[in-house]
Amino acid sequence: MPIQYVPVQVGVVGKPNVGKTTFFAAATLIDAKIAPYPFTTIEPNRGIGYVRIECVCREFGVRDNPRNSICIDGWRFIPIELIDVAGLVPGAWEGRGLGNRFLDELRRAPVLIHVVDAAGATDEEGRPTKPGTRDPCEDIRFLEKEVDMWIFQNLKREWDRVVRLVEMAGKDILDVLYERFSGYGVSRGVIECVLNELDLARKKPSRWSDNDLLNFVHEVRVRAKPIVIAANKADIPEAEDNIKRMVREFPHLKIVPTSAVAELALRKAAKSGLIKYLPGDPDFEVIDEKRLTSQQAKALEYIRERILKKWGSTGVQQVINEAIFGALGMVAVFPVEDENKLCDKDGNVLPDVLLVPKGTTARELAYRIHTELGENFICAIDVRTKQRLGADTPLENRAVVKIVARR
Numbered sequence: 083m084p085i086q087y088v089p090v091q092v093g094v095v096g097k098p099n100v101g102k103t104t105f106f107a108a109a110t111l112i113d114a115k116i117a118p119y120p121f122t123t124i125e126p127n128r129g130i131g132y133v134r135i136e137c138v139c140r141e142f143g144v145r146d147n148p149r150n151s152i153c154i155d156g157w158r159f160i161p162i163e164l165i166d167v168a169g170l171v172p173g174a175w176e177g178r179g180l181g182n183r184f185l186d187e188l189r190r191a192p193v194l195i196h197v198v199d200a201a202g203a204t205d206e207e208g209r210p211t212k213p214g215t216r217d218p219c220e221d222i223r224f225l226e227k228e229v230d231m232w233i234f235q236n237l238k239r240e241w242d243r244v245v246r247l248v249e250m251a252g253k254d255i256l257d258v259l260y261e262r263f264s265g266y267g268v269s270r271g272v273i274e275c276v277l278n279e280l281d282l283a284r285k286k287p288s289r290w291s292d293n294d295l296l297n298f299v300h301e302v303r304v305r306a307k308p309i310v311i312a313a314n315k316a317d318i319p320e321a322e323d324n325i326k327r328m329v330r331e332f333p334h335l336k337i338v339p340t341s342a343v344a345e346l347a348l349r350k351a352a353k354s355g356l357i358k359y360l361p362g363d364p365d366f367e368v369i370d371e372k373r374l375t376s377q378q379a380k381a382l383e384y385i386r387e388r389i390l391k392k393w394g395s396t397g398v399q400q401v402i403n404e405a406i407f408g409a410l411g412m413v414a415v416f417p418v419e420d421e422n423k424l425c426d427k428d429g430n431v432l433p434d435v436l437l438v439p440k441g442t443t444a445r446e447l448a449y450r451i452h453t454e455l456g457e458n459f460i461c462a463i464d465v466r467t468k469q470r471l472g473a474d475t476p477l478e479n480r481a482v483v484k485i486v487a488r489r
């Protein structure tokens with residue numbers, strides 16, 4: 083039976099015209115609608131993007147045939163689900179610009195990529211302006227507030243019920259709040275930790291001020307739905323100073339300079355066989371100079387000089403990797419059924435890669451593959467070292483493991 087694979091969801095958010103749809107199109111290589119007008123994206127777009135890791139095939143000297151992922155030149159691309167949420171404008175949490183509907187799309191996404199116009203070429207509502215006019219730091223503050231206020235409002239609406247359950251029905255506040263947050267994918271541990279940290283665990287819900295509630299929501303959200311910043315339009319000269327300032331002003335955030343248009347151009351050129359380029363590469367190679375029009379050649383050279391040489395890459399792949407491996411702290415593991423041939427029952431070599439939270443144990447991995455495999459778990463084998471791993475051993479990134487189970 084093939085392993086069931088549910089891709090991690092990543093929300094792509096930001097005000098209109100910052101490049102979300104371009105980013106999404108580049109990351110998924112689907113031709114989504116791209117236009118410089120607010121609200122061109124009405125329905126949220128969903129598509130498959132990828133994180134990139136070094137595959138283990140070369141290390142083991144095997145030729146793999148992946149099933150749930152792709153291996154190109156020794157790089158493994160593992161699918162994740164991207165959700166392109168239409169432009170969020172200030173006041174979205176109150177319903178401005180269909181904001182509530184868009185925000186609801188993000189409920190289950192455990193991490194967000196906030197696409198920011200680092201060139202400052204769009205005002206607070208996303209209308210085009212002269213580069214350098216808008217301070218993108220404001221956009222970072224605005225979006226955090228929108229997300230917090232949206233959750234705050236949803237929780238506030240149910241607060242009478244929370245009061246009744248805790249103060250009249252005698253339920254534990256931790257259980258009640260955990261249940262309220264279950265739709266957002268927040269763990270009990272996070273709720274408990276924030277309640278204690280803010281000294282709210284023993285305060286009666288009827289005595290919580292709006293400020294208590296807002297602080298609580300903010301602290302839970304920071305832990306449960308982290309945001310990474312794609313400092314987009316990094317190809318525009320005005321972006322450089324802004325990016326430096328963002329890094330200084332938000333030391334707790336990961337800020338990745340990106341150029342979504344450049345990534346889209348490179349992927350299209352690669353797709354039509356003009357260049358050799360893998361998402362995330364620091365450079366590309368022209369396959370046949372003669373096939374390029376002079377305009378194409380110029381555009382590619384521009385991308386090389388202004389983006390790749392300056393920033394090291396277009397940043398699109400990097401920010402996705404940062405969301406999954408940095409902000410969410412996940413690790414990639416390769417489960418196999420035959421520890422010598424590194425294959426599954428059908429002989430597929432290194433067929434699957436699973437993204438799991440750091441700290442996932444060998445037994446938890448078994449459960450993740452099949453409930454039965456978890457129930458009958460005996461031990462796991464680290465294929466690299468041939469060592470036996472006990473049930474509670476946490477798995478390392480790029481581990482290749484065989485699960486041994488009772489039949």
Ligand SMILES: Nc1nc2c(ncn2[C@@H]2O[C@H](COP(=O)(O)OP(=O)(O)O)[C@@H](O)[C@H]2O)c(=O)[nH]1
Pocket residue numbers: 096097098099100101102103104105115116117118119120121123169314315316317318340341342343344
């Ligand atoms: N210079 C530059 N322009 C970009 C970049 N990404 C997107 N744009 C442009 O910004 C405008 C809005 O892009 P779009 O993807 O529709 O933005 P959205 O409203 O956030 O989805 C379009 O004209 C894009 O070509 C980028 O990295 N650099």
Ligand SMILES: [Mg+2]
Pocket residue numbers: 102103104122123168169
């Ligand atoms: Mg769009």
